[in-house]
Amino acid sequence: MPSWGNTDAPNLKPKWDVERQLREVVQLATANTTNSGNTVITLAYNDGYQNQVANLGIAAGQSVFVLYNGVGGNNSGANGFPSMFLSNTTVSSTSGNNVVLASGVFNTVATGTIIEFDKSIAYPSAKAVAKTYNPDTVLVTQTRSSAANNQIGGNIVPGWVHVQKKVNNDGTVRYIRETLVTLANPSASNVYSGNTSWGVAFANT
Numbered sequence: 001m002p003s004w005g006n007t008d009a010p011n012l013k014p015k016w017d018v019e020r021q022l023r024e025v026v027q028l029a030t031a032n033t034t035n036s037g038n039t040v041i042t043l044a045y046n047d048g049y050q051n052q053v054a055n056l057g058i059a060a061g062q063s064v065f066v067l068y069n070g071v072g073g074n075n076s077g078a079n080g081f082p083s084m085f086l087s088n089t090t091v092s093s094t095s096g097n098n099v100v101l102a103s104g105v106f107n108t109v110a111t112g113t114i115i116e117f118d119k120s121i122a123y124p125s126a127k128a129v130a131k132t133y134n135p136d137t138v139l140v141t142q143t144r145s146s147a148a149n150n151q152i153g154g155n156i157v158p159g160w161v162h163v164q165k166k167v168n169n170d171g172t173v174r175y176i177r178e179t180l181v182t183l184a185n186p187s188a189s190n191v192y193s194g195n196t197s198w199g200v201a202f203a204n205t
Helices: none
Strands: 022-029 040-042 063-068 091-095 098-101 114-120 137-140 159-167 173-182
Antiparallel strands (some): 022 114, 040 098, 159 173
C-alpha cells in the first residue's frame, strides 16, 4: 500500500499520524461463517463469564475492517484503512458474542477471519488544528495550483497540501499552507475535494 495516491480518495491521503481518524479498539476472529448479505457476525470471544463483546469496548458507530480472511482477502466490503481512515462498514449494535453491522457483508466471511474494530478519535476542542487536519488536507491539481483558482494566494505546488485558515487579532485573514507530498499528475475525481472545513479553498476543478 503506497503512503499516498494521485487521486482524492480518503484512503489515498498521506498516511501520517496527524491524518488519523481512528484508533484500534480490538481485533477478534469470527466464530463461524458469515454469508454474503448478512449483518450479524459472531466472534470467538470468551471472557469466562458474560461473553459480551461490549466488555471489550465494541460499540455502535465503530468502524469495522477485515484484516485477514482465510478464503482469500478482504471480503467485508469495508472501505477505508484500519487504524487510520473511517470505514463504510460500521457497528449497529452488540449482543453477547454477536455484532450487528449497519450494512450486510459483500461476500462470505470465513470462520477464523480476523476483524478489527476502530473507534473515532475525539479531540477536546472544535478549534483544535488536529480536529481539522484531515479535511483540510487537499489534493491540489495543476489547475487548482494557479493563483486564479485558489483563495490562499500565489501559485501552489501540485500535490497534497494542508491549509490552515488563521484570523489575526486585528481581523486580518491569512492562510498557512504546508505541502505534504508533491505529485506530478494528481487527479481530482471529486469536484468538491477542494473544500476544507472552513470553506472552498480551491476551485472545484
